[in-house]
Amino acid sequence: NAGVMQNPRHLVRRRGQEARLRCSPMKGHSHVYWYRQLPEEGLKFMVYLQKENIIDESGMPKERFSAEFPKEGPSILRIQQVVRGDSAAYFCASSPPVEAQQYFGPGTRLTVT
Amino acid sequence: GEDVEQSLFLSVREGDSSVINCTYTDSSSTYLYWYKQEPGAGLQLLTYIFSNMDMKQDQRLTVLLNKKDKHLSLRIADTQTGDSAIYFCAGESGAGSYQLTFGKGTKLSVIP
Numbered sequence: 076n077a078g079v080m081q082n083p084r085h086l087v088r089r090r091g092q093e094a095r096l097r098c099s100p101m102k103g104h105s106h107v108y109w110y111r112q113l114p115e116e117g118l119k120f121m122v123y124l125q126k127e128n129i130i131d132e133s134g135m136p137k138e139r140f141s142a143e144f145p146k147e148g149p150s151i152l153r154i155q156q157v158v159r160g161d162s163a164a165y166f167c168a169s170s171p172p173v174e175a176q177q178y179f180g181p182g183t184r185l186t187v188t
Numbered sequence: 189g190e191d192v193e194q195s196l197f198l199s200v201r202e203g204d205s206s207v208i209n210c211t212y213t214d215s216s217s218t219y220l221y222w223y224k225q226e227p228g229a230g231l232q233l234l235t236y237i238f239s240n241m242d243m244k245q246d247q248r249l250t251v252l253l254n255k256k257d258k259h260l261s262l263r264i265a266d267t268q269t270g271d272s273a274i275y276f277c278a279g280e281s282g283a284g285s286y287q288l289t290f291g292k293g294t295k296l297s298v299i300p
Binding site: 119166175181182 | 219221230236278281287288291
């Protein structure tokens, strides 16, 4: 059973470009969570999604950030017009419907130059 | 909301026991978690404890929970060089909440 997959593992973008981060949950998991880790910090919750639904986006910045989890395919975290402060590691986690434990992917390290 | 605090560094000799400590503020968490992060890698769920337990043992790992003091610890017996990593304590932001709140992590260095 493959774990949570994220790609790309490393992403470099210039200021003003768009970043698209992908997450494929573990098999049988229908809940996806995105977290951001700034250097020397713990992870901060961003958004919780189920298939075709955003359940809680209270941790998402109000502008430039969006997330989706379509019926088919991976969950996508999209950052428009990136700025240097967006440089961080972005982790996706998944869980099955009736279990609280979240299993994390390897993360995407975004660098904005 | 939940706030989680950990000491930032711990250094132990190979073969000794490591104890990583964590304090939290929200006593309504249903579960409390320990995750391990190796350099450049994601977070590995190491173990977790249900809030009505005060101890859980899993091979070399022992988790102790003191709800009165809101203190959680992770003991690693017979620490090995492969245990060198950052260890994160995490709690739920409210009972049964899916929002995990993480500490900043404790960097464990194991000296051969």
